[in-house]
Amino acid sequence: MALRILRHKCQPFVRYNSSSAAPTTKLFINGQFVESKTKEWIDLHNPATNEVVTRVPKATQDEMNAAVESAKAAFKSWSQTSILGRQQVMFRYQSIIKDNMKELAKNITTEQGKTLADAEGDVLRGLQVVEHCCSITSLQLGETLSGIAKDMDTISYRLPLGVTAGITPFNFPAMIPLWMFPMAIVCGNTYVIKPSERDPGACMMLVEMLKEAGCPNGVVNVIHGAHEAVNFVCDHPDIKAISFVGSDQAGKYIYERGSKNGKRVQSNMGAKNHGVVMADANKENTLNQLVGAAFGAAGQRCMALSTAVFVGEAKNWLPDLVERAKKLKVSAGHVPGTDLGPVISPQAKERICSLVESGIKEGAKCVLDGRGLVVPGFEKGNFVGPTILTDVTPNMQCYKEEIFGPVLITLTVDTLDDAIKLINSNPYGNGTAIFTTNGATARKFTHEIDVGQVGVNVPIPVPLPMFSFTGTRGSFLGDAHFYGKQGINFYTQIKTVTQLWKEQDVDHVKASVAMPVMR
Numbered sequence: 032m033a034l035r036i037l038r039h040k041c042q043p044f045v046r047y048n049s050s051s052a053a054p055t056t057k058l059f060i061n062g063q064f065v066e067s068k069t070k071e072w073i074d075l076h077n078p079a080t081n082e083v084v085t086r087v088p089k090a091t092q093d094e095m096n097a098a099v100e101s102a103k104a105a106f107k108s109w110s111q112t113s114i115l116g117r118q119q120v121m122f123r124y125q126s127i128i129k130d131n132m133k134e135l136a137k138n139i140t141t142e143q144g145k146t147l148a149d150a151e152g153d154v155l156r157g158l159q160v161v162e163h164c165c166s167i168t169s170l171q172l173g174e175t176l177s178g179i180a181k182d183m184d185t186i187s188y189r190l191p192l193g194v195t196a197g198i199t200p201f202n203f204p205a206m207i208p209l210w211m212f213p214m215a216i217v218c219g220n221t222y223v224i225k226p227s228e229r230d231p232g233a234c235m236m237l238v239e240m241l242k243e244a245g246c247p248n249g250v251v252n253v254i255h256g257a258h259e260a261v262n263f264v265c266d267h268p269d270i271k272a273i274s275f276v277g278s279d280q281a282g283k284y285i286y287e288r289g290s291k292n293g294k295r296v297q298s299n300m301g302a303k304n305h306g307v308v309m310a311d312a313n314k315e316n317t318l319n320q321l322v323g324a325a326f327g328a329a330g331q332r333c334m335a336l337s338t339a340v341f342v343g344e345a346k347n348w349l350p351d352l353v354e355r356a357k358k359l360k361v362s363a364g365h366v367p368g369t370d371l372g373p374v375i376s377p378q379a380k381e382r383i384c385s386l387v388e389s390g391i392k393e394g395a396k397c398v399l400d401g402r403g404l405v406v407p408g409f410e411k412g413n414f415v416g417p418t419i420l421t422d423v424t425p426n427m428q429c430y431k432e433e434i435f436g437p438v439l440i441t442l443t444v445d446t447l448d449d450a451i452k453l454i455n456s457n458p459y460g461n462g463t464a465i466f467t468t469n470g471a472t473a474r475k476f477t478h479e480i481d482v483g484q485v486g487v488n489v490p491i492p493v494p495l496p497m498f499s500f501t502g503t504r505g506s507f508l509g510d511a512h513f514y515g516k517q518g519i520n521f522y523t524q525i526k527t528v529t530q531l532w533k534e535q536d537v538d539h540v541k542a543s544v545a546m547p548v549m550r
């Protein structure tokens with residue numbers, strides 16, 4: 032059943048003539064949608080048209096404090112709600128999100144730009160985390176050991192931390208908030224989330240659905256803003272843990288500032304994911320996978336396969352790769368048949384184009400150039416067509432930096448060992464993939480590669496939520512990863528109880544002062 036009223040549904044594809052005519056995005060505090068009293072607003076533009084869609088407030092200190100106060104007050108009762116009660120909220124939430132998937136997708140396409148099909152995928156991958164949360168009665172089990180000494184047992188409980196918080200990026204406006212607050216609250220925590228100021232609409236719809244699912248007021252709160260809101264989250268003494276997903280610069284900053292303030296922080300950051308192509312691979316499948324994973328979502332995925340490494344004779348496939356990429360249709364995300372939509376902002380477009388230019392200046396060849404593309408009907412949109420650079424070398428800027436756009440850079444090496452060495456020398460460790468039909472080659476690669484998420488003939492190997500999202504090295508800071516068992520670890524603390532129950536007290540003549548060894 033679709034929600035009767037989605038108060039935060041942006042009219043998809045509506046154009047507003049001036050920023051003052053655009054509706055405002057509300058805060059969500061103590062279960063109510065609240066108009067911010069701030070004087071500072073951020074205009075949010077539809078990336079396909081650059082028309083203003085909504086105005087996002089930079090919440091005031093008072094408003095942000097109210098959000099934490101509300102979460103703190105709600106923690107008292109929410110943490111005491113039975114685990115079955117919390118599970119029931121997740122069951123209902125799962126069903127409501129499913130029923131409203133298309134509405135969520137429309138909002139994502141309007142605010143973020145990706146195609147409707149891709150936006151539904153964004154929601155679905157988040158929904159899978161909610162489904163995982165429905166197993167909380169198993170996931171949050173503690174441990175017991177009876178008879179650790181005579182008449183003595185130890186029990187460990189997994190307990191919530193208190194008020195927890197999340198800071199999200201623009202590229203998955205539904206999935207990444209759903210990596211965060213469902214896991215936290217199902218464990219008994221309460222939450223303050225600061226979604227990306229560039230596309231908070233999906234998060235607003237998701238909290239409305241959570242309310243509809245019966246989640247009590249104050250359990251999840253939403254604040255908006257940029258750096259000041261981030262600093263507030265890092266510094267507030269009542270916030271016990273922070274989940275962050277976004278760029279390296281922000282991720283390192285938040286990890287350091289939050290940790291210094293004694294908080295747990297998990298920080299998922301940037302990437303440079305290499306796809307290794309062996310000459311024995313299935314050519315048709317491999318080229319399709321490469322094109323899909325490099326250009327899907329206009330390359331704005333942290334697991335985009337943005338760097339192809341052709342081993343030996345596989346380099347002869349390059350012309351076919353270019354032909355396939357040329358066939359992709361670039362247009363606004365809601366236009367039927369679109370393969371890739373715009374990038375998030377004019378600034379992002381400029382940065383992408385300048386990294387391509389730097390590659391050309393440093394000796395790479397641009398065999399497919401999507402810069403300067405104009406999409407009829409969407410002339411003001413931030414479009415970049417599929418772009419392929421060949422003859423890239425590791426010293427080039429376009430190799431060293433995450434481009435985060437529809438640009439595939441390609442390198443050639445002689446052997447699998449060379450490919451492994453190249454990837455292991457790159458500072459990032461988010462994802463990688465190998466394309467081969469040889470089991471021994473695949474095994475060598477998976478064992479020797481120092482990257483957290485590895486695909487064998489799978490270009491975007493993001494694990495389902497019963498596992499965890501395990502980017503490593505430069506792509507991650509922290510101890511416990513997102514979702515899966517590690518997500519439960521992140522959002523819980525352990526309490527152990529050791530108890531002695533004797534049927535009959537044995538008289539001791541004297542108190543023992545030696546260290547109890549419990550034998």
Ligand code: NAD
Nearest residue numbers: 199200201226227257261276277278281299300301302333
């Ligand atoms: P971003 O870092 O610009 O923004 C993320 C969040 O941090 C936003 O809420 C923003 O308000 C805040 N922020 C931005 N700059 C900040 C700063 N200097 N100090 C403090 N806070 C700041 O990231 P983005 O552009 O929205 O997202 C794209 C990046 O996210 C890419 O690098 C991508 O690889 C990464 N990403 C990583 C993963 C992953 O799981 N590893 C997943 C998705 C995206």
